Amino acid sequence: MDLVNRTDTPPIFDLKNVWHTYAGTPPIEALRxxxxxxxxxxxxxIIGANGSGKSTLxxxxxxxxxxxxxxxxxAGVPTEDTARRGELRRVVQMxxxxxxxxxxxxxxxxxxxxxxxxxxxxxxxxxxHVQAALETVGMWDLRARPPHRLSAGQKxxxxxxxxxALRPRALILxxxxxxxxxxxxxxxxxxxxxxxxxxxTLVTITHEMEEAAEASxxxxxxxxxxxxxxxxxxxxxRVVELRSLDLDIPPLADLSMRLxxxxxxxxxxxxxxxxxxxxxxxxxxxxTPCSPGPQPAPEKITDPVVTVQGLxxxxxxxxxxxxxxxxxxxxxxxxxxxxxxxxxxGSGKSTLMQHxxxxxxxxxxxxxxxxxxxxxxxxxxxxxxxxxSLLFQQPEDQLFERYVGDxxxxxxxxxxxxxxxxxxxxxxxxxxVGLPFETFKDRLTQTLSGGEQRRAALAGLLAMEPSVLxxxxxxxxxxxxxxxxxxxxxxxxxxxxxxxxxxxHRMEDVLTLxxxxxxxxxxxxxxTGPVRAILGRPxxxxxxxxxxxxxxxxxxxxxxxxxxxxxxxxxxxxxLKAGYQVAVHD
Amino acid sequence: xxxxxxxxxxxxxxxxxxxxxxxxxxxxxxxxxIGLLILSIITISSxxxxxxxxxxxxxxxxxxxxxxxxxxxxxxxALPVLIIIAILQLLFGWGASADLVCPDLWSFWIFKITGCxxxxxxxxxxxxxxxxxxxxxxxxxxxxxELTHGIEKxxxxxxxxxxxxxxxxxxxxxxxxxxxxxAEELEKLLKAQVxxxxxxxxxxxxxxxxxxxxxxxxxxxxxxxxRGELLIEAMEARGYTGSVGRSHYVQLQMTAxxxxxxxxxFGLVVGLIFIPFIVLDAKFLLLLAQLTGQ
Numbered sequence: 028m029d030l031v032n033r034t035d036t037p038p039i040f041d042l043k044n045v046w047h048t049y050a051g052t053p054p055i056e057a058l059r060x061x062x063x064x065x066x067x068x069x070x071x072x073i074i075g076a077n078g079s080g081k082s083t084l085x086x087x088x089x090x091x092x093x094x095x096x097x098x099x100x101x102a103g104v105p106t107e108d109t110a111r112r113g114e115l116r117r118v119v120q121m122x123x124x125x126x127x128x129x130x131x132x133x134x135x136x137x138x139x140x141x142x143x144x145x146x147x148x149x150x151x152x153x154x155x156h157v158q159a160a161l162e163t164v165g166m167w168d169l170r171a172r173p174p175h176r177l178s179a180g181q182k183x184x185x186x187x188x189x190x191x192a193l194r195p196r197a198l199i200l201x202x203x204x205x206x207x208x209x210x211x212x213x214x215x216x217x218x219x220x221x222x223x224x225x226x227x228t229l230v231t232i233t234h235e236m237e238e239a240a241e242a243s244x245x246x247x248x249x250x251x252x253x254x255x256x257x258x259x260x261x262x263x264x265r266v267v268e269l270r271s272l273d274l275d276i277p278p279l280a281d282l283s284m285r286l287x288x289x290x291x292x293x294x295x296x297x298x299x300x301x302x303x304x305x306x307x308x309x310x311x312x313x314x315t316p317c318s319p320g321p322q323p324a325p326e327k328i329t330d331p332v333v334t335v336q337g338l339x340x341x342x343x344x345x346x347x348x349x350x351x352x353x354x355x356x357x358x359x360x361x362x363x364x365x366x367x368x369x370x371x372x373g374s375g376k377s378t379l380m381q382h383x384x385x386x387x388x389x390x391x392x393x394x395x396x397x398x399x400x401x402x403x404x405x406x407x408x409x410x411x412x413x414x415x416s417l418l419f420q421q422p423e424d425q426l427f428e429r430y431v432g433d434x435x436x437x438x439x440x441x442x443x444x445x446x447x448x449x450x451x452x453x454x455x456x457x458x459x460v461g462l463p464f465e466t467f468k469d470r471l472t473q474t475l476s477g478g479e480q481r482r483a484a485l486a487g488l489l490a491m492e493p494s495v496l497x498x499x500x501x502x503x504x505x506x507x508x509x510x511x512x513x514x515x516x517x518x519x520x521x522x523x524x525x526x527x528x529x530x531x532h533r534m535e536d537v538l539t540l541x542x543x544x545x546x547x548x549x550x551x552x553x554x555t556g557p558v559r560a561i562l563g564r565p566x567x568x569x570x571x572x573x574x575x576x577x578x579x580x581x582x583x584x585x586x587x588x589x590x591x592x593x594x595x596x597x598x599x600x601x602x603l604k605a606g607y608q609v610a611v612h613d
Numbered sequence: 614x615x616x617x618x619x620x621x622x623x624x625x626x627x628x629x630x631x632x633x634x635x636x637x638x639x640x641x642x643x644x645x646x647i648g649l650l651i652l653s654i655i656t657i658s659s660x661x662x663x664x665x666x667x668x669x670x671x672x673x674x675x676x677x678x679x680x681x682x683x684x685x686x687x688x689x690x691a692l693p694v695l696i697i698i699a700i701l702q703l704l705f706g707w708g709a710s711a712d713l714v715c716p717d718l719w720s721f722w723i724f725k726i727t728g729c730x731x732x733x734x735x736x737x738x739x740x741x742x743x744x745x746x747x748x749x750x751x752x753x754x755x756x757x758x759e760l761t762h763g764i765e766k767x768x769x770x771x772x773x774x775x776x777x778x779x780x781x782x783x784x785x786x787x788x789x790x791x792x793x794x795x796a797e798e799l800e801k802l803l804k805a806q807v808x809x810x811x812x813x814x815x816x817x818x819x820x821x822x823x824x825x826x827x828x829x830x831x832x833x834x835x836x837x838x839x840r841g842e843l844l845i846e847a848m849e850a851r852g853y854t855g856s857v858g859r860s861h862y863v864q865l866q867m868t869a870x871x872x873x874x875x876x877x878x879f880g881l882v883v884g885l886i887f888i889p890f891i892v893l894d895a896k897f898l899l900l901l902a903q904l905t906g907q
Contacts, residue, residue: 116851136862137758144859146858175797419801488809
């Protein structure tokens, strides 16, 4: 990556002692004296735990927020200068987190044209701008689509194209990839690389350490202050400090440090730092083929709690817009297991989940959950639904009551249990998710933090005391610490005998939590088996664990790494076994 | 429970890209043409005339290659109310006409069925079907964007006297843009409630239905408000400040085909209004009178 000559060019963003206080009781000091210069052509990642002030900082860069104290110069314009704000916004564009809340127009191409229209770009030039922007993000073919018929990843690419159509000097991304699946995320990261190569300044706010590692500079915020600022190699070598800030380091950085190497962020760097593979091991390489072996034989499940046979479903059935979602799905889930449900957006994950508690009844095929046959028209629906709970995506948007205790009690009250039993269940459920009953029962649901709201929603389901818990992306949008907490809660729930079906795009989470995996592809089950057997075999139709790719590259370079090595310690161990000597530094 | 798929019930913006000649017309042509046809629905009073109009409209729907059943989908939710109105109208013998002689067919206490009330009921149903087909055809052959641009363009002359035609079109666009999003949101909330043991039957009586919707409304309002805030922020960041200094990506172009289409519709409407179809109604009543021996 080219280093920017910081002495010649003036910074594109220049923040001097910036404070920002949100009014309220008590007032919240989101930024507390930020000094930051960002230079043209830089790619800056801003990381920090939830509530560290990242989004507030981003909104100061294009005058969506003004400092309570201090000043911000963006592209040479003071942000408080209202007369020149149009000039500023034209060159500093921003893409937000929620894909659905930033698309204004009713078709893709008109939305991309929205920015150029606002700035009065001549009508003769506009089509070329719009087409170039859409081609860059690979959405030109879908230009006539209405936004509600796009996936989240496609919507984010449209939003990026909308910014690009103005040919800005700087692009700010506020957690723009956090709602996307791995494929959507990869597509966005590719586009960003392209931008950077063209000299656009990029400022990205992210919870994903691997995305931050892509940047040329990492800025770490804690409670409204810059606590670290530097090259990603330098920043990610400060593991202890980062972990104390509830942050983490990318797995490759972790691996390289375990081997006593300087921090590596790409496989290429790691290979170079490791040097040639030890020659004495070449004989062994034959015995550890780098390509995964044959598929594991299907296992026999003796005590299935979920049985799905030939399940089919089409949305908008019987209308000209009918679209098939499940195309004959067969699967079984063992009682007491934690099963990961993986597959890209559109593979039928949420549709399948909704079948498991009867929110959607089978159009064809059979669904049996804990002895309740959802195909049976005489089924006691309420009885059946008690046995299986479904946690939706972003469940914090689905809290119905004013007070936390009441919201958790919503389910048990619907079951018409006696008050003593309701109270016991609410208490147990809140305890299980780490929200102590006495402290939290009278808190207003809307005043909880995002992570607490998510746990409260989970408690609401646990209070139903289901035998099967189905969760859709329960860790999405959380910072590293929030994710770890949620995973720990699921493990604890499982130990009480609850079968867990864990839908996720994050393969790291699936690997840590799950025993078995069911992989979906285009409405069918494409793979099923023990988690390691599935995740260790990268394939076109499966989301890939980033470390698996690294491991197979190392293997190809002659390092004898078994396909069973999936985690940082395992790969490190394999390399050490092969005779690599850890360099000792003082 | 399939009823929880709310998108099934939303026909706004259900654009059907069949690529017919009607689809390719300028949206202003379609707006004016359909406006004229709606005008004729109101103007034509005879059942004969309305039948002829309906034939014309069905012809247009077929020309647009829109399945008739799908275009009539909007009729279903209104059906119960419609039947009640039709029965009342039929029983009270409303719809006496000065030009026609109405044979009495049946009477009991205050109820009375006459030949004219039968005609009125048929006319009402014909008008309704015609109206639903026309509006359906408009939204199924033009995208929301085409419609809003068409309306904005048609109203643009009024901007000179201070009428906010751009802002109006913007509001219209955003409202329609978020209808599917809101429907998804509501569906999610209803499902979340059901998943937590609530018993929502969309078929239950209206009062129960409202009671079930109440707890969902608060989170729905909250998410909608939050979404609104985010949308404002995004629009601001993208440089939106109102109509001043804006240029337009979509350029509408009227062609000879549009002129031809407008002429055709105009001719049809004039024809339908001035051909004395009322003669048919009179013949029908005469037949009824003969049959009942009056």
